[in-house]
Amino acid sequence: MDSLTSFAEAGATSDLSRFIRRKENGTAEFEAAVSGARCANCIAKIESGVGALDNVENARLNLSTGKLVVAWRGSKANPTAVLDRVRALGYAAQPFDAGAVITADRSEGKFLLRCLALAGFGSVFVVGLTDGIWYDRLWYGGSDMSAETRNIFFWLAAAVAIPITLYASLPFFRSALRVLKGGHTNMDVPISAAILLSLGLSLFQTIQHGAYIYFDAAVMLAFLLLIGRYLDYLLRERARGAAQHLIALQSALARRFREDGNLETIAARELVPGDRIMLASGERAPVNGMLENGQTEADISLVTGETTPIVVKSGAVLHAGSIIVGNPVSLRVTARVEDSLVADLARLLEAGQQSRSRYVRLADRAARAYVPFVTSMALLVFAVWWLSGAGIANSITNAITVLIITCPCALGLAVPAVQIVATGRLFERGVLVKSGDTLERLAEIDKAIFDKTGTLTFGEPELLGAAGIAPAVLEQAAQLARASRHPLARALAKAAGPGPVASDVFETAGCGLEANLNGRPTRLGHAAWCGAISGAQGSELWFRSGDAAPVQFRFRDRVRPDTAAMLSALEQRGISVEMLTGDREAPAAELAAQAGIVSWRSGVDPKRKAAHMEALRKRGYHVLMVGDGLNDTGALALAHVSIAPGTAADVSQLAADMVLRGDSLMPIVEAVDVARKAHRLVLQNFAFAAVYNVAAIPLAMLGLVTPLIAAALMAGSSLIVTLNALRLAIGRRA
Numbered sequence: 057m058d059s060l061t062s063f064a065e066a067g068a069t070s071d072l073s074r075f076i077r078r079k080e081n082g083t084a085e086f087e088a089a090v091s092g093a094r095c096a097n098c099i100a101k102i103e104s105g106v107g108a109l110d111n112v113e114n115a116r117l118n119l120s121t122g123k124l125v126v127a128w129r130g131s132k133a134n135p136t137a138v139l140d141r142v143r144a145l146g147y148a149a150q151p152f153d154a155g156a157v158i159t160a161d162r163s164e165g166k167f168l169l170r171c172l173a174l175a176g177f178g179s180v181f182v183v184g185l186t187d188g189i190w191y192d193r194l195w196y197g198g199s200d201m202s203a204e205t206r207n208i209f210f211w212l213a214a215a216v217a218i219p220i221t222l223y224a225s226l227p228f229f230r231s232a233l234r235v236l237k238g239g240h241t242n243m244d245v246p247i248s249a250a251i252l253l254s255l256g257l258s259l260f261q262t263i264q265h266g267a268y269i270y271f272d273a274a275v276m277l278a279f280l281l282l283i284g285r286y287l288d289y290l291l292r293e294r295a296r297g298a299a300q301h302l303i304a305l306q307s308a309l310a311r312r313f314r315e316d317g318n319l320e321t322i323a324a325r326e327l328v329p330g331d332r333i334m335l336a337s338g339e340r341a342p343v344n345g346m347l348e349n350g351q352t353e354a355d356i357s358l359v360t361g362e363t364t365p366i367v368v369k370s371g372a373v374l375h376a377g378s379i380i381v382g383n384p385v386s387l388r389v390t391a392r393v394e395d396s397l398v399a400d401l402a403r404l405l406e407a408g409q410q411s412r413s414r415y416v417r418l419a420d421r422a423a424r425a426y427v428p429f430v431t432s433m434a435l436l437v438f439a440v441w442w443l444s445g446a447g448i449a450n451s452i453t454n455a456i457t458v459l460i461i462t463c464p465c466a467l468g469l470a471v472p473a474v475q476i477v478a479t480g481r482l483f484e485r486g487v488l489v490k491s492g493d494t495l496e497r498l499a500e501i502d503k504a505i506f507d508k509t510g511t512l513t514f515g516e517p518e519l520l521g522a523a524g525i526a527p528a529v530l531e532q533a534a535q536l537a538r539a540s541r542h543p544l545a546r547a548l549a550k551a552a553g554p555g556p557v558a559s560d561v562f563e564t565a566g567c568g569l570e571a572n573l574n575g576r577p578t579r580l581g582h583a584a585w586c587g588a589i590s591g592a593q594g595s596e597l598w599f600r601s602g603d604a605a606p607v608q609f610r611f612r613d614r615v616r617p618d619t620a621a622m623l624s625a626l627e628q629r630g631i632s633v634e635m636l637t638g639d640r641e642a643p644a645a646e647l648a649a650q651a652g653i654v655s656w657r658s659g660v661d662p663k664r665k666a667a668h669m670e671a672l673r674k675r676g677y678h679v680l681m682v683g684d685g686l687n688d689t690g691a692l693a694l695a696h697v698s699i700a701p702g703t704a705a706d707v708s709q710l711a712a713d714m715v716l717r718g719d720s721l722m723p724i725v726e727a728v729d730v731a732r733k734a735h736r737l738v739l740q741n742f743a744f745a746a747v748y749n750v751a752a753i754p755l756a757m758l759g760l761v762t763p764l765i766a767a768a769l770m771a772g773s774s775l776i777v778t779l780n781a782l783r784l785a786i787g788r789r790a
Contacts, residue, residue: 072135075151083113084133087152088124090117090142091164092231098147101240105145109137122161123152146238168286171224175279178220182272185213203265210262210269217271218255225251225278227285246430250459251278254763257452266449270763273460280774281463310342313386324393331389335380337541345387347372352565353382353542365542367566381541382565434458437757446759453763457756461766462749470741471496474781478734481784486717487727494713496738498697498731500678504626505669505691507683508637508647511701512619514719515684517544517595517611519551529607533599536561536569536580544597544611545569545580568597576602583608595643613643619651622721629728631680636660636668636691666690682724699724733784741777748773 077085093102099117106115106126111134114127126138135151142149186209228251231244254274261269311319313332324342327333332348335341351369356378365381368374374387438455442448471493479489489495509515522530534552537545539561558571558578568581578601583590586598588606595611623633635656637644644658660668669691672679681688681695692698692711700712716723752769755761761769 072139072151075135076133082130084128084130086126086128086133086135086138088126088135088138088142088149089152090122090124090147090149092147092234093117093122101145102142102147105141106138109134109141124149144238146235146240148234165286165289168227168282168289171227172279172282172286174220175224175275175282178217178224178275179272179279182213182217182275185209185216186269186272207262207265213269213271214259214262217275218259221251221255221271221275221278224275224282228278228281246434246459247277247281247463249431249434250274250456250463253452253456253459257449257456260449268453268762270453270456273763273766277460277463277770280770327389327392329389329391333387333389334384335387336384337380337382339380341374341376341378341380341387343376343389343393344391345374345389347374348386348388350383350385350565352380352385355379355381355543369566382563430459430462433462433753433757441759450759454756454759456763457759457761457766458753460763461752461756461761461769463770470745470777471738474734474737474741474784477781477784478730482714482723482727482730485723485726486720487723488715488717489727490713490715494697495727495731495734497678497713498680498728499735501631501680501697501728503632503634503672503677504680504682505634505636505672505695506623507688508635508639508644509613510684511682512635512647512651512721513613513615516614517547518614519547520610520612522551525607525609529599529601531555532573532578532601533580533597533607533609535573536571536578536599537597539563539571540569544595544609547611548580548597548609573601578602612646615647615650616719616721618720618722622725623651623653625722625725626728629725631728636665638662662688662690666694669694699727730784737781737783741780744776744780745773 072086075086077087090102093099102117102124103115106112106124111128111130111132112126113129115124117124124138124142126135128134139149139151225248228244228248232248236245251274254270254277258269258271258274260266309321310324310327311334312322312327313334314320319334327343333342333345347368347370349370351367353365354368354374355365356375368385373390376393434455437458438451441451441454446454475489475495478495482489506512530548530552534549535556535558537548537552538555538557540546540563558573561569561571563569564581564585566582567585568579570577570579570581572578578599579586580597580599583596583598583606586600586606588598588600588608590596590598590608595613597609597611598606599609600606626633633653633655635644635648635653637656637658638660639658641658644656647653648656665688669679669681673694673696678696680697680699681691682699682701683692684701688700689711692700697714698712699714699716701716714727748769752761752766752773756766
């Protein structure tokens, strides 16, 4: 990320005070964007290094978003020292700016893709040139090709392999150079050494008219490693999606009243408590605020999960993310964008991603010992062969062979190979897997929590008992309903089918619709407004025409047809089930009884959902959370694994590890089965990788294999790991 580096260096001498956030408890926070961190070891190194600075209370790095949050005790904050310390550790850093970070990340992705494509082309071309030489030696003992012809092939391979490999390996070279400048090492150091030594020795052998070159080994090594690096980038990019979406919500525009009473359009982040803004019907509140005058109806489903719009009266608090569906209103701002409910959910999301990013996998633990072990072994092999009189070229060749043959490709593919096959199988069943270690975590779950509205149900009310309502009454009510955007009115209109819309319909906020039909005053809305007395606990509308008796229309959210079967299947697999919903008690109890849910809670707001998830996690549960609303975002992020239906709010889909396509919930059960089988295959792959290294390393140390054979063995081990992973696909066909 050169753009990040240059930005950071330019900002080192500028005033960074504007990036410091003062909190009410007297602490100060600074957010920095860090690039180059790729594993749990990187996180620990950065957090401990920054945490050792004066007055630093806490330092947390989110590997998915690259955001480092540093908190100081008291008001003394030194962001320059933070940036300097991170750079000294070998990583690029800058004050966190969402736009700059997103742009830099996209540039990184494009660069990695160019390197990967170039390395793939180089591998095919160079291997094609050298195959003829190896074929001649294998079948004809090298007698069929003259030395001059062989040298031409060598120089052609050099002309293609050297520039391509050097350019394609820049991601490894830059990473290795940064950490070496900081006095540290990472996995890219021995990888870079193997590539450079292979090229250097091959060029030396070509100049000296030697018999062996290893250009093909160098470019193939770069190609195989770049595949893993680009897949890692794609997974991190997907993980950032939810946070970026929430940032977009906070970056909305707002219409603010000026002192002269006129409206001006500004960025929502410029709003301060005390400002007055206008919200028209259909607009989303960008910040928390208090309704100043009159009353209206608001759709708060994205915030609380409530299925029916609520009446909001003067003096009531409206949270960010709520949508006005009634009369236009003015709102008195009570909190900045960064202090709104949407911002709270963003912080909950990042907290969940942070906890997941610290999930240390077996491959990461093995990789920690890779650098010192392999480097020491290669140096030892070189020294032993050189001291035994083997010559400098032969000694370097054996050292390179050790570096290549011990490259942890099989270890690195042990998890991704299984993930790719498993995610492909689940994709065919309508499940999109987004996070890199989702299946690994899904195999561990022992408790599942479901939201109600839009998850176990379709989130769309339907009219009950339409057949028992007089067609003339239904059509008259529908003429009023077609003039409204209210969800219950839309459900009534849908049940009645297409038809005319009443003229001169007037809507009274919090009450309903009225108009004159056939010379008679008619109303559609709440019971009291239509002159009815209702004891119903669920969703309803009342219709009255003139002096006729009011007619009740009752609605119910449709339950997904396989809800009960899916919940039963999970319990058979040892996974306990619970429902948390922001909806009212009556519809929650009705659904629980229908689906056979024993444990459930209603009226649960976003913070209580997140707190419940955190409490379960502290008690040792591995929780699967399935939810669809903005109110579920924090809980989705804090869950061990999270799933959102395809009909969910965009931010919930982005926050979730998996997204369901279609209306069926049964793919959740198959995802659990696939995850558990994938877990077994991953452990088998790890075992094979360990056996491979135990068998291959002695061969390289004894000089029994060449660098090209080492690269072939490394590729062969990767192939075996991949074939083992394909057993998941065989299981699918069976």
